[in-house]
Amino acid sequence: DTGVSQDPRHKITKRGQNVTFRCDPISEHNRLYWYRQTLGQGPEFLTYFQNEAQLEKSRLLSDRFSAERPKGSFSTLEIQRTEQGDSAMYLCASSYLIGQVNTGELFFGEGSRLTVL
């Protein structure tokens, strides 16, 4: 399978615990995005990387959230001291940028569903 993969697919945790999600983008893609989707809503942008550089973070990304893409390949999204409001689907997507323009579609993974008890 050469699509975007995310791990774990489901995570149930207790309030106050830390969780980490991993995203492996399509191998030649240089852009990687994180989105959050709550029940009944469309996905909302959290942050994105171009290669290993994190270029933009949404106001939704509180101090408890941190994302990395250390070698410009896979990325991790960590949530510290989880709260019940963090319960959501966390979606990763990747794309390929040539110059200043994306080549086309944004490929999404199947998401990591977080439930905070």
Added chain:
Amino acid sequence: AQKVTQAQTEISVVEKEDVTLDCVYETRDTTYYLFWYKQPPSGELVFLIRRNSFDEQNEISGRYSWNFQKSTSSFNFTITASQVVDSAVYFCALSELRGAQKLVFGQGTRLTINP
């Protein structure tokens, strides 16, 4: 600020009926991309189409067609002769042409096709 509105929260039709999903957007950009994605129960967002703002030609792909009207800021999606497998949540989205090109999604329309 960019905004996408999908006024239809849920639609239910009988198989083989035609159905149109509405999408209205707001943006101050003069150039932008518009998208439609399908989200089946598995959760993965499946890309359906991307349109440039300067290309107002309607597009047809099999049973799917898209009507882009810049004058009314709408990008509607029609499924002809619907099938049960079309049941999913459909999202319309907007992005800038350059820069971060992050997607701004509508709230989605849950489409149920009944046999």
